Amino acid sequence: KTAMVHNFGAGPSILPKEVFEEASRGIINFNNSGLSILEIGHRTKTFQAVIDEAIHTLKDLMHLDAEHEVLFMHGGASTQFFQVPMNLLDEKASAAYTDTGIWGTKAIKEAKLFGNVDVVCSSKDANYSYLPKDFKADPSAAYLHLTTNNTVYGTQWQDLSLFYDQNVPLVADMSSDILSREIDFNKFDLIYAGAQKNIGAAGVNVVIVNKRCLGKVSRKLPTMLDYRNHIEAGSLLNTPPVFAIYVCMLTLRWLKNMGGVSVAEKRNNEKSDLFYQTLDSIPAIRGTVAKEDRSKMNAVFVAENAEVEKEFLALCEKEGMIGIKGHRTTGGFRVSMYNALPYESVKALTDLMLYFANHKY
Numbered sequence: 023k024t025a026m027v028h029n030f031g032a033g034p035s036i037l038p039k040e041v042f043e044e045a046s047r048g049i050i051n052f053n054n055s056g057l058s059i060l061e062i063g064h065r066t067k068t069f070q071a072v073i074d075e076a077i078h079t080l081k082d083l084m085h086l087d088a089e090h091e092v093l094f095m096h097g098g099a100s101t102q103f104f105q106v107p108m109n110l111l112d113e114k115a116s117a118a119y120t121d122t123g124i125w126g127t128k129a130i131k132e133a134k135l136f137g138n139v140d141v142v143c144s145s146k147d148a149n150y151s152y153l154p155k156d157f158k159a160d161p162s163a164a165y166l167h168l169t170t171n172n173t174v175y176g177t178q179w180q181d182l183s184l185f186y187d188q189n190v191p192l193v194a195d196m197s198s199d200i201l202s203r204e205i206d207f208n209k210f211d212l213i214y215a216g217a218q219k220n221i222g223a224a225g226v227n228v229v230i231v232n233k234r235c236l237g238k239v240s241r242k243l244p245t246m247l248d249y250r251n252h253i254e255a256g257s258l259l260n261t262p263p264v265f266a267i268y269v270c271m272l273t274l275r276w277l278k279n280m281g282g283v284s285v286a287e288k289r290n291n292e293k294s295d296l297f298y299q300t301l302d303s304i305p306a307i308r309g310t311v312a313k314e315d316r317s318k319m320n321a322v323f324v325a326e327n328a329e330v331e332k333e334f335l336a337l338c339e340k341e342g343m344i345g346i347k348g349h350r351t352t353g354g355f356r357v358s359m360y361n362a363l364p365y366e367s368v369k370a371l372t373d374l375m376l377y378f379a380n381h382k383y
């Protein structure tokens with residue numbers, strides 16, 4: 023018998039059990055076709071139905087209007103760091119960027135290859151432990167870029183009206199909190215996210231783009247990097263990551279059947295409330311970020327000394343709590359609580375934290 027584990031990994035991360043089961047069946051015999059999902063052509067009717075359902079379900083879950091297109095693309099969210107400015111930022115134009123963590127910093131570096139970058143705010147001086155809210159983007163900016171949830175540092179913009187009020191086109195990296203809470207997604211010109219947290223399997227990323235913002239830059243674009251070509255080809259410009267898209271479709275179907283984003287949000291609130299309440303009740307460990315900016319997806323905390331850290335980590339490993347070691351750049355701990363993580367896993371972890379606090383420290 024395999025030991026019970028709770029997976030708090032930051033990504034690739036837990037997906038619904040039903041999705042693992044269905045995807046396993048699909049590898050052996052997809053929808054009783056006698057074929058594996060791994061051996062069917064991407065231009066077959068069979069696969070077309072898979073990608074159609076994935077796109078429609080995502081549009082539905084995000085309440086997207088007719089101007090917003092959904093694309094499944096390769097290269098991870100990291101490719102979007104340069105594909106976005108390549109398509110939206112002219113060489114002499116300027117884009118506004120918020121610097122709120124490792125991923126935002128990487129996006130800034132890539133954007134500088136294509137045009138001017140105005141870093142409108144940064145919390146680097148405080149090791150990205152809070153979200154800098156006092157800024158104004160230049161009204162002439164091509165767009166304003168934000169990372170809605172900072173996976174490594176554990177901060178998340180709770181109130182996006184600050185961005186809506188800027189009156190500048192918005193571009194967001196939503197890799198680690200997409201579909202975890204109700205947002206007016208139509209307010210964004212472009213949204214991108216690696217699939218490997220709330221959407222599905224690694225190997226594909228999702229881009230949601232308002233087609234009206236495309237075709238405005240003067241540079242020549244390589245075929246594979248021009249969003250318009252992907253829109254025209256319905257995400258089948260070349261061979262897409264078929265299996266990863268299939269897993270996305272199953273995960274999106276699961277989310278829809280569960281009641282959609284609002285139900286996920288309610289559950290995510292319950293999980294993060296329980297987690298942070300417990301964290302705040304234990305003196306030997308403490309959260310590292312400003313309370314109002316705490317992420318509901320990734321909770322980051324440290325122990326009061328190296329010995330506590332070592333002992334707590336050892337206890338977690340012994341009890342099957344997987345993936346809670348902090349990012350290699352921050353140390354400490356990180357507990358990720360994506361959509362598919364059950365409440366019971368958070369309960370098991372918080373019970374263990376209380377046991378640790380009462381019996382060890």
Ligand code: PMP
Nearest residue numbers: 098099100125173195197198216
């Ligand atoms: N942005 C954010 C917010 C992330 O969390 C990550 C990865 N965890 C990335 C970008 C990079 O994603 P990828 O590995 O798919 O390129």
